[in-house]
Amino acid sequence: xxxxxxxxxxxxxxxxxxxxxxxxxxxxxxxxxxxxxxxxxxxxxxxxxxxxxxxxxxxxxxxxxxxxxxxxxxxxxxxxxxxxxxxxxxxxxxxxxxxxxxxxxxxxxxxx
Amino acid sequence: xxxxxxxxxxxxxxxxxxxxxxxxxxxxxxxxxxxxxxxxxxxxxxxxxxxxxxxxxxxxxxxxxxxxxxxxxxxxxxxxxxxxxxxxxxxxxxxxxxxxxxxxxxxxxxxxxxxxxxx
Numbered sequence: 001x002x003x004x005x006x007x008x009x010x011x012x013x014x015x016x017x018x019x020x021x022x023x024x025x026x027x028x029x030x031x032x033x034x035x036x037x038x039x040x041x042x043x044x045x046x047x048x049x050x051x052x053x054x055x056x057x058x059x060x061x062x063x064x065x066x067x068x069x070x071x072x073x074x075x076x077x078x079x080x081x082x083x084x085x086x087x088x089x090x091x092x093x094x095x096x097x098x099x100x101x102x103x104x105x106x107x108x109x110x111x112x
Numbered sequence: 113x114x115x116x117x118x119x120x121x122x123x124x125x126x127x128x129x130x131x132x133x134x135x136x137x138x139x140x141x142x143x144x145x146x147x148x149x150x151x152x153x154x155x156x157x158x159x160x161x162x163x164x165x166x167x168x169x170x171x172x173x174x175x176x177x178x179x180x181x182x183x184x185x186x187x188x189x190x191x192x193x194x195x196x197x198x199x200x201x202x203x204x205x206x207x208x209x210x211x212x213x214x215x216x217x218x219x220x221x222x223x224x225x226x227x228x229x230x231x
Binding site for chain 2: 044048
């Protein structure tokens with residue numbers, strides 16, 4: 001049982017480039033989330049989804065886009081990368097009535 | 113909006129001793145959940161303990177226990193018999209109720225406390 005899988009684990013982007021952070025879960029969870037963690041700080045919510053085809057903004061959505069075409073996948077798209085997007089990105093999922101969310105291993109992104 | 117505050121950027125403890133990490137939060141909801149997560153250098157977010165607001169009894173998981181003071185909106189983590197493997201960043205987190213509302217299970221995190229364990 002893989003849980004929540006994020007790819008890639010590390011990435012260096014140049015300013016202005018675009019990329020997609022992949023997140024997939026095999027637990028059939030309806031709820032999925034993207035968080036970012038800046039150095040020495042707590043996690044902040046970027047976007048979340050309550051099911052396939054339904055997404056909504058979190059606390060820090062600017063510069064990002066998401067889609068949820070299937071229950072399993074919740075990719076995060078960065079358009080025109082900026083140094084302020086240098087961070088560690090975490091994907092998480094949760095079963096509808098569960099208390100606990102499961103986190104992926106994170107993607108460390110550096111924009112130079 | 114809910115806020116979570118961890119006022120101790122760093123804490124240290126001797127191996128086998130006890131340490132308490134502080135967390136305060138602000139919310140207007142009466143039903144909610146509180147969590148402590150551990151983040152070792154591997155970056156993995158590991159759930160340490162959780163507390164349901166409607167339960168008056170403090171949660172305990174082996175060497176980890178909480179002191180939940182709902183009226184004071186305080187949620188501290190006590191680690192007993194500290195071990196070298198406890199060294200990590202610890203995050204306090206809040207989420208709203210499962211049923212109803214618009215929280216959708218979103219987590220609000222504190223800034224984190226780095227715990228160092230000395231042998």
